[in-house]
Structure formats: C-alpha cells, structure tokens
Amino acid sequence: MSHHVPSGEHDVVDLAVIGAGINGLAIARDAAARGLRVVVVDRADVGSGTSSTSSRLIHGGLKYLERYDFALVNESIRERHLLFRTAPHLVRDYPMLIPFYKGNTRPGTLIRLGLLAFDVLALNRGRGLSRTVPVRKVARRWPTLSRDGLRGAALFHDAQVPWAERLCVELFLDARRLGARVLTYTSVTGLVVEGDRVAGLRTEDVRTGESSEIRAAVTVNAAGPWIDRILDGQIESRRLNGGTKGSHVVLDPFPGAPDTCIFFEAAADGRPIFVFPWQGRYVLGSTDLTYEGDLDEVVASDAEIDYLLAETNRIFPGAGLTSGDVLWSVAGIRPLPYTAGVSDNAKISRGHTVLDHGPAYRGLLTVIGGKLTTHRALAEDVTDAALRALGRRPRPCVTRERPLPGAETSAWPEFVRDFLRDSPLDRASSRRLLQLYGVRARRVLEIAAGDPSLAEVVDKETGALAAEVVMAVREEGAVTLGDVMLRRILVGLNGDMGLDSAATCADVAVRHLGWDEDRARSEVAAYEKELRRHRPRALAEAAGGGVGGSNGSGRTA
Incomplete structure (x- = not known):
C-alpha cells in the first residue's frame, strides 16, 4: 500500500x-x-x-422507537438483514434479555408495545419474534439476576459484530x-x-x-x-459535531455472569446499558456523556468505570465487581449532530x-x-x-447485494463445514480463523503451508499464527505493530491486550517482513504507548502499579 x-x-x-x-x-x-x-x-x-470503540452491536434500533424515529428503525433493521447475508462470518444473531423492574422510567407494558412495533417493522427480516418472559421463568433461566422489584422481562433478537x-x-x-x-x-x-x-x-x-x-x-x-x-x-x-462520549469495560467471567446479553435500565440515570458476553469475556457499556475535551485523548474515567461496575453489581448481586476486575476499557466519541441546549443526550x-x-x-x-x-x-x-x-446521472448502487471479501462463497454453512473438516488446526483455532477472515481463512493456511515457521502460534490465548502477521502487512494494509495486533489479527483484544505476544509478533516481522531489530523494539514501545488509553490492567501490573492504570489524576483505578 x-x-x-x-x-x-x-x-x-x-x-x-x-x-x-x-x-x-x-x-x-x-x-x-x-x-x-x-x-x-x-x-x-x-x-x-x-x-474501534463501538458496542459491537448491529442493532435494529429498538431504542430509537422511544423517539418515534421509525425511518431510522426501519433503515437499521434493513441494514442488519443485509449484513447477515453479505457478512455472515462477521455478524451473528444475538438474543438480548430486557428485565423490567419496579420504578423503571420505561414500564414493561411500554417496552412490550415497543417490541411488538419492532417485530412488525422487522417482519421477514428478523431472527425470531420477541417474547415476554414471566418472573418465575426469569428466575429459573437467569437465576443470578436480581429479583428485587422484578416484574418480568422480554427476550428479543438483535445482532452482534464481535470483531467490528x-x-x-x-x-x-x-x-x-x-x-x-x-x-x-x-x-x-x-x-x-x-x-x-x-x-x-x-x-x-x-x-x-x-x-x-x-x-x-x-x-x-x-x-x-x-x-x-x-x-x-x-x-x-x-x-x-456534538459527539457524546461512550465508555465500555472488559472483564473476565464473574460470579453470576449471564450467558445472554442483558439490556437494562441504570438506576443512577435511567440510561439503557448492556452486560454482554463477548469472546469468552464480558463487556459492560456504555456511558453517554457530553464531551468537550481533546478528541485525541479519550479515556474511560474512574467515574464512568465505577458507574458501569455499580450498575452491574446492582443487577447481579453476586458479582461483587471492583475496579481491580477491569481488564481494560475503551472510550470513544459518537459522531452525533450538534444539538444546542439538549438536556438528555439520548434524545x-x-x-x-x-x-x-x-x-x-x-x-x-x-x-x-x-x-x-x-x-x-x-x-x-x-x-x-x-x-x-x-453533475452526473444516477448510477445504481450495488452494495446491497455485494458480499464482503470474507463472504465470497455461494454457501457459507457448507464452506464452514468443509473448512473445519480439512483444516490442519485444532477446532478452536479453525473457528477463530473463520470468525476473523471468513473464506479468506484459507489464505492464512496457504501462507502457513508455504513456510513451516509461519505455522507457529504467536499468541497462546488465541492460537493466532505467524502467517496472520504476514498477511496483515502484505495483504491487509497494516503498517505498525498496533495495526496488526489491534485491527487485523486482534490478539490485542485478548485479556492482556496482547502484551505477552507483542514481541513475538514483532519478531515475525523481523524474519519475514524486512523489519530490523531497532524497528521491532520501537514498534513494541509504540504499541505499549497506544494501549495506554485503554488503561490495561496488564500494563499497570507490568509497571508494578498494581491493578488498573493511572488516569493522569495520580491515582490508580
């Protein structure tokens, strides 16, 4: 490039x-x-x-029904439906439970009506109808969810893009x-x-x-x-631009963690927030704060992290989460239109x-x-x-039907079956390649087959291969180690944000991509610097700072 x-x-x-x-x-x-x-x-x-800072959801826009924004809901449902077809390797069905509690600003009857409207709008474009779940069934199926003031729940189908x-x-x-x-x-x-x-x-x-x-x-x-x-x-x-700040935190499984995404109303401010399973871990999010700070230095604050943990502890009374449980956080600015004098950012x-x-x-x-x-x-x-x-005549748009490169197959389920059958890797590693690269997973195996040293595992947690590092730079436009780790092979999104495997990946670039040792060292240092805005626990521990990262206020989280 x-x-x-x-x-x-x-x-x-x-x-x-x-x-x-x-x-x-x-x-x-x-x-x-x-x-x-x-x-x-x-x-x-x-x-x-x-x-790279989103909630990783491809959602039909249920929240937008509150503002009667039917056009946006309809557009969101249509786009979700198209993505299931054009990127089946990246987008998957994702059920969500919405519990109703006494004192919520949105009564359960209103949410049920909203879901009914949502189902009607999504007719033939959804993944199953929403359904009401009575209190006793919630208690049986989601036993760790707080029953204090519980009035029932609804289960509806949306979509997730784990690797945005x-x-x-x-x-x-x-x-x-x-x-x-x-x-x-x-x-x-x-x-x-x-x-x-x-x-x-x-x-x-x-x-x-x-x-x-x-x-x-x-x-x-x-x-x-x-x-x-x-x-x-x-x-x-x-x-x-009147963008608002949204922060998320990433945690290992915790006591009482649900196996379904839970979409609930925060007690502190009535904001809808999520606790969702993601790649064997959990994401809590997100905040929605007015932001007038430096757009290049957006970091989740202690207050935001405490808010997300407190709300999760409230709805899962056995969780007992503290800031020491946060593996890393992510914060970004939503590109929203500037709206003067707005009292509620959700509006x-x-x-x-x-x-x-x-x-x-x-x-x-x-x-x-x-x-x-x-x-x-x-x-x-x-x-x-x-x-x-x-001043040109309109030309027809083709992207509604055009599959993304990882989905270029006439039959995705059959491709998955054949790939899993023929792959020399273990099942978990093969599945990971399919989730990241779709049909291009074959290309990773081709590169690995061409040089035995490229079949080596560079990251123990994910099983990522050296061949992926080479493909990231040669074929996918990666320039820096951060590009490779955080936005191509994604080992930078594991528990320690790839700190353990950064030097190994840089070494692959020395052996196969023409980097010298100085470049490798400086890339690892730059990578660690890039991670600071995520406040990774592993970086603080490596620096002897205990848990959490300093947020510039002198105290650690």
Whole structure:
C-alpha cells in the first residue's frame, strides 16, 4: 500500500474522502463500485478511531422507537438483514434479555408495545419474534439476576459484530479491489479552497513529513467526531459535531455472569446499558456523556468505570465487581449532530445527514452522524450526493447485494463445514480463523503451508499464527505493530491486550517482513504507548502499579 500520492498527482480524482473509519471506507467502496475514481486519506490506520470503540452491536434500533424515529428503525433493521447475508462470518444473531423492574422510567407494558412495533417493522427480516418472559421463568433461566422489584422481562433478537475492526478491514479490502486508493498515516493539513470551490486536499505523510496535494472534483469530509476540525479556519461553517462520549469495560467471567446479553435500565440515570458476553469475556457499556475535551485523548474515567461496575453489581448481586476486575476499557466519541441546549443526550438523533456546502463552497460534502449498523446506507446516500455534485446521472448502487471479501462463497454453512473438516488446526483455532477472515481463512493456511515457521502460534490465548502477521502487512494494509495486533489479527483484544505476544509478533516481522531489530523494539514501545488509553490492567501490573492504570489524576483505578 502506498503512503504518498503517486505520480500523476495533479490528475483530478472524482472523490477525495477524509477519514478511513467505517463510514469513509464504506463511501469509498460504494463510490468505487459505481465507477468513480476515489482516494481516501486518514492520519492513522483504517478503523482506528471511533469505529474501534463501538458496542459491537448491529442493532435494529429498538431504542430509537422511544423517539418515534421509525425511518431510522426501519433503515437499521434493513441494514442488519443485509449484513447477515453479505457478512455472515462477521455478524451473528444475538438474543438480548430486557428485565423490567419496579420504578423503571420505561414500564414493561411500554417496552412490550415497543417490541411488538419492532417485530412488525422487522417482519421477514428478523431472527425470531420477541417474547415476554414471566418472573418465575426469569428466575429459573437467569437465576443470578436480581429479583428485587422484578416484574418480568422480554427476550428479543438483535445482532452482534464481535470483531467490528474486521468489518472495517473488509470494507477497505473491497474498496481497494474496486480501484479506490486508501492512504493511511496521511494527515489532512488543509482544504484547497479556490473562490467558491473546494478543489481537494493538502496532505502530509505522518511518517516522512512529505507534503502533497490531492485534486478532487468532490471532497467528502467523513472524519466522524473530527469533522469540525477539518473545516475550522478553512470555510465558514456552524458547529456540526456534538459527539457524546461512550465508555465500555472488559472483564473476565464473574460470579453470576449471564450467558445472554442483558439490556437494562441504570438506576443512577435511567440510561439503557448492556452486560454482554463477548469472546469468552464480558463487556459492560456504555456511558453517554457530553464531551468537550481533546478528541485525541479519550479515556474511560474512574467515574464512568465505577458507574458501569455499580450498575452491574446492582443487577447481579453476586458479582461483587471492583475496579481491580477491569481488564481494560475503551472510550470513544459518537459522531452525533450538534444539538444546542439538549438536556438528555439520548434524545440526540442517531441518524445521519449529508451536508452539501454549496453554493458557497461547491464540491464539499460533510457527513454528520452515522453509526456502525447503517454504514452501508450512509455510503449509498453520500455517493448519490456526490454524483449530484459531480453533475452526473444516477448510477445504481450495488452494495446491497455485494458480499464482503470474507463472504465470497455461494454457501457459507457448507464452506464452514468443509473448512473445519480439512483444516490442519485444532477446532478452536479453525473457528477463530473463520470468525476473523471468513473464506479468506484459507489464505492464512496457504501462507502457513508455504513456510513451516509461519505455522507457529504467536499468541497462546488465541492460537493466532505467524502467517496472520504476514498477511496483515502484505495483504491487509497494516503498517505498525498496533495495526496488526489491534485491527487485523486482534490478539490485542485478548485479556492482556496482547502484551505477552507483542514481541513475538514483532519478531515475525523481523524474519519475514524486512523489519530490523531497532524497528521491532520501537514498534513494541509504540504499541505499549497506544494501549495506554485503554488503561490495561496488564500494563499497570507490568509497571508494578498494581491493578488498573493511572488516569493522569495520580491515582490508580
């Protein structure tokens, strides 16, 4: 993958997209599939910003019924349905239990009505109807759930994308295959403004400092929470982003931990929060706080962690969780539209809009809002708007039917069966490869078969292979060790955030990818620095700091 603008840099592309998060990548894929010449730039790795801090849910938008946002619910249900077909390896059915307690701000009857409306909207596009669960059945099936004031529950079906990072990688792979250029580690230093037109971007290579210009007929600002920063000082614009902070914590199984996702109302503020099983561990989340701080230094605070633990302890009285149980945390900013004077952040729309800055600044579009579930629909809307801005006739969108690279098989269940039968690896390792790479799991085995040293396991907990490190860099656009660990092979999302296997993975890069020992050492150090914002317990323990990480206030969590 190139990290500078290739020769012919003064050619004008149709579309320059700022931001290689899930939305920017989806836009690039859709636009390239419709024949546009596209360049995407990001100052870091693909999917390394907000996209890597989500709740990992592909949800039909049950919460949006509270605001009667039927259009968004319908769009969310449709997109969830499409993802089951186009990315069956990454998206799975995910039942959730909603317990009703006395004193909840949303009475059980209201939630049941909401679920009925949800089922009607999801007709023929769901994974099973919601059903009411009486108190005695809740007590039998979920015996560790608090019965204090319990009035019953409802079980409904949604979807989870355990590895949202891989969803971004696959969009990137497909966009690139369709002809889009994706330039990571390339920061935007300014817009090229010529009179009433935006004619492209000025960029700088983050690693070499080399400056370039990308001329584009249309520029799309898809920088998520950073959209205002891109426009600031460049063009006249009102504030567009009003992102709220969402934090999650990751824990090992705890006493009374449920085997189903529990979606309940927090006692402290009435916010709906989740306790959900994820890859043999549990995620608690999330908060929804107004945030005016540094967008590049978003860290889960002690107060947020305490809130999530206290609410979980309340609903699972036997849990007894303390901050010492937190393996790591993740915090990000939702790219929501700026809404002045809002008293409840839950009321801010989760939909997306495409703002055309013309006629004052023709050729510039800004994407406001957007969420993981609806990335494809957002991209379709942006490409439609780009074609209008280009003065071109509409062209049909193909992404509704087009499978992601890991799903390119006519029959996914049969592929899984055959792969598990033929794989030389144990069943758990084979299943992990299928979950991460889909049909491209075969490519991992091919690389491993070509060199016995690449069949070695680089991470004990996950069973990840050296071949995956090589594939990440050679074929999937990874540049740094962090790109490999946190956004390709995902051993950085295990219990110790991959601290135990970082040096082993760097060594694979020395032996097979041309890194020297100095580069390997500096990559491991940079990786540990990148992990600090997750406050991993393992890093604090390694530093002799006991449990939790310092949050800059001088005390450890």
